[in-house]
Amino acid sequence: MKTEADYYALFEAYRAGGLADEEQAALEHRLAADPELAQRLSEFEKLTGMLTAYGRRQALRRRLQTIHAAMVAEQAPRLDLAKAADQDERREQLTARPAPRPMLRVSRTEEKLRAFWQGHRATMLVAAAVAVLAVFTTLLGLEMYRTAQQSSSSRNGYTMLRREVERIKRNQRSMNRAITQIDATQPTERINPGKFSGTGFALTSDGYLVTSYHVIQGADSLLIENRARQRFRAEPVFTDVAHDLAILQITDKDFIGFGRLPYAFKRNQADLGEKVYTLGYPREDLVFNDGSLSARSGFEGDTNFYQVSIPVNPGNSGGPLLDDRGNLIGVVSGRQMDVQSAAFATKSSYLMHLVDSLSTTGAGRPYNLPRANQLSGASRPQQIRKLQDYVFVVKVYE
Amino acid sequence: MGKGQPSYTDEEFVAAIRRDDDRALAQLYRLHFPMISHYVLQNSGTDDEAQDVYQEGVMVFYEKVREGSLELSCQIKTYLYAVCRRLWLKRLAEKNRFGGRLEDHEPFLETGAEADLELAEERDRQLGTMSQALDLIGEPCRSLLEGFYLLDKSMQQLTAEFGYTNADNAKNQKYKCLVRLKKLFFSQYQELN
Numbered sequence: 278m279k280t281e282a283d284y285y286a287l288f289e290a291y292r293a294g295g296l297a298d299e300e301q302a303a304l305e306h307r308l309a310a311d312p313e314l315a316q317r318l319s320e321f322e323k324l325t326g327m328l329t330a331y332g333r334r335q336a337l338r339r340r341l342q343t344i345h346a347a348m349v350a351e352q353a354p355r356l357d358l359a360k361a362a363d364q365d366e367r368r369e370q371l372t373a374r375p376a377p378r379p380m381l382r383v384s385r386t387e388e389k390l391r392a393f394w395q396g397h398r399a400t401m402l403v404a405a406a407v408a409v410l411a412v413f414t415t416l417l418g419l420e421m422y423r424t425a426q427q428s429s430s431s432r433n434g435y436t437m438l439r440r441e442v443e444r445i446k447r448n449q450r451s452m453n454r455a456i457t458q459i460d461a462t463q464p465t466e467r468i469n470p471g472k473f474s475g476t477g478f479a480l481t482s483d484g485y486l487v488t489s490y491h492v493i494q495g496a497d498s499l500l501i502e503n504r505a506r507q508r509f510r511a512e513p514v515f516t517d518v519a520h521d522l523a524i525l526q527i528t529d530k531d532f533i534g535f536g537r538l539p540y541a542f543k544r545n546q547a548d549l550g551e552k553v554y555t556l557g558y559p560r561e562d563l564v565f566n567d568g569s570l571s572a573r574s575g576f577e578g579d580t581n582f583y584q585v586s587i588p589v590n591p592g593n594s595g596g597p598l599l600d601d602r603g604n605l606i607g608v609v610s611g612r613q614m615d616v617q618s619a620a621f622a623t624k625s626s627y628l629m630h631l632v633d634s635l636s637t638t639g640a641g642r643p644y645n646l647p648r649a650n651q652l653s654g655a656s657r658p659q660q661i662r663k664l665q666d667y668v669f670v671v672k673v674y675e
Numbered sequence: 676m677g678k679g680q681p682s683y684t685d686e687e688f689v690a691a692i693r694r695d696d697d698r699a700l701a702q703l704y705r706l707h708f709p710m711i712s713h714y715v716l717q718n719s720g721t722d723d724e725a726q727d728v729y730q731e732g733v734m735v736f737y738e739k740v741r742e743g744s745l746e747l748s749c750q751i752k753t754y755l756y757a758v759c760r761r762l763w764l765k766r767l768a769e770k771n772r773f774g775g776r777l778e779d780h781e782p783f784l785e786t787g788a789e790a791d792l793e794l795a796e797e798r799d800r801q802l803g804t805m806s807q808a809l810d811l812i813g814e815p816c817r818s819l820l821e822g823f824y825l826l827d828k829s830m831q832q833l834t835a836e837f838g839y840t841n842a843d844n845a846k847n848q849k850y851k852c853l854v855r856l857k858k859l860f861f862s863q864y865q866e867l868n
Binding site: 330334342 | 697701704705716717718719720721737738798801805806820824826827846847850851856860861
């Protein structure tokens with residue numbers, strides 16, 4: 278009985294071709310007849326084949342390592358060719374030993390950072406881009422919002438004083454309701470309070486009025502309301518943006534005229550330190566305020582305006598500025614936010630200039646300006662009593 | 676690329692490697708290493724990993740050429756790229772770090788590399804089993820078999836090295852070792868499959 282080792286000896290001789298002819302024939306005969314033996318042979322062949330392949334693979338691996346090491350060595354300082362060839366030969370003699378692997382000197386932390394950067398580069402770039410974009414959009418949006426808010430009413434701390442009525446609309450409605458309850462005979466008339474309001478005053482006795490340009494800016498229709506809550510329709514006749522002036526004309530058919538105006542318009546400039554006062558409608562009622570003429574130039578040195586130390590509020594715009602003797606010297610226009618009680622008023626000299634130039638062109642009805650001043654010498658409350666019928670609320674509908 | 680070395684075309688490379696020309700293999704290795712190194716480094720690998728992957732790729736190519744079963748339908752460069760790309764993907768999957776798209780800068784589809792790699796992987800498994808079996812078999816069988824099959828030493832050399840009285844004794848010992856290896860190998864191999 279043959280052991281498996283004996284068979285292996287036989288197989289090896291058979292594969293090497295070292296068997297005598299009759300022995301080989303006998304083995305082949307047996308292989309054909311005995312599947313178990315054939316299986317054994319195939320296993321033997323597989324095993325030896327695998328062993329040789331394994332050997333070759335390892336040899337190849339060593340060769341590649343050598344090549345790599347040579348390449349790295351060559352890349353560092355360029356050796357001359359003879360030396361390199363010499364080294365290659367010596368390396369090949371040493372193939373049994375695996376060549377040392379070239380190591381890159383990188384610290385562990387740096388390696389991790391590098392790996393992280395390599396892996397997440399795209400994501401991080403996108404995130405950074407989005408962040409930058411978001412920041413700039415927000416800043417830009419805020420800036421645009423702010424300028425949009427400012428541009429209409431103020432620039433650089435300058436605030437124009439027309440009043441936004443929408444805010445107190447609700448308040449007024451409730452008041453109206455209260456009135457209706459008290460006086461049941463009055464029809465429940467809905468009063469549209471308008472979007473903005475300012476103050477205006479009479480320029481001539483036959484229906485011309487003066488107010489600030491910014492009060493009627495963007496207006497669809499205008500209503501003039503006097504102290505007795507009488508309303509008249511009005512239209513702008515002329516506007517002067519640079520001096521913030523607007524001249525309105527009452528267009529109602531049943532309007533008969535204001536009567537004789539008690540004040541006169543000053544044609545030259547007023548003096549510094551003069552006591553001045555104004556009347557206006559910052560609320561639903563006529564409000565008096567006084568102060569002094571503190572400078573003969575306005576915001577940022579604008580010589581078209583006076584600076585006056587009168588506390589003014591939104592709604593005072595377009596109000597008359599009068600001196601102690603009851604001469605009209607200006608039209609209230611705005612105030613500076615960051616300065617204590619600095620209000621500005623257009624000089625009456627410019628208003629007169631405007632009226633004169635309008636008269637010479639001859640457009641519309643002639644301007645019959647009041648000549649005499651009935652207020653001089655009267656006490657302040659007397660002056661106001663005479664004045665109050667010539668100061669109006671200008672309501673603006675958009 | 677060293678000066679004065681012959682430069683090969685793809686066909687010449689294949690022919691030279693089939694002849695087992697060492698210089699051609701070295702040149703081929705140097706020629707395409709930068710490409711793979713760049714690729715692996717760009718896709719979150721290290722220098723060492725690049726070297727490993729590239730060497731494995733070259734081995735697949737080399738063994739195919741030596742077997743004569745290589746059907747090259749593209750450039751050697753493209754073939755190597757496809758093989759190494761696949762190998763690197765596998766590595767990344769093993770490392771569980773693969774979170775996104777790979778950055779490719781070479782074509783890699785329809786190079787025949789996928790099929791070749793599957794065969795190579797099967798072969799790798801078998802060789803791995805063989806390596807384990809050799810580790811388990813113990814001395815002096817391991818040295819004897821390695822001497823004969825891996826290092827191509829003759830039986831006379833081995834007889835002298837291991838101190839056997841004659842070559843027949845050494846041969847008998849070798850056959851016994853083979854039988855043991857066969858048992859180890861096939862039992863391990865069956866376990867794996």
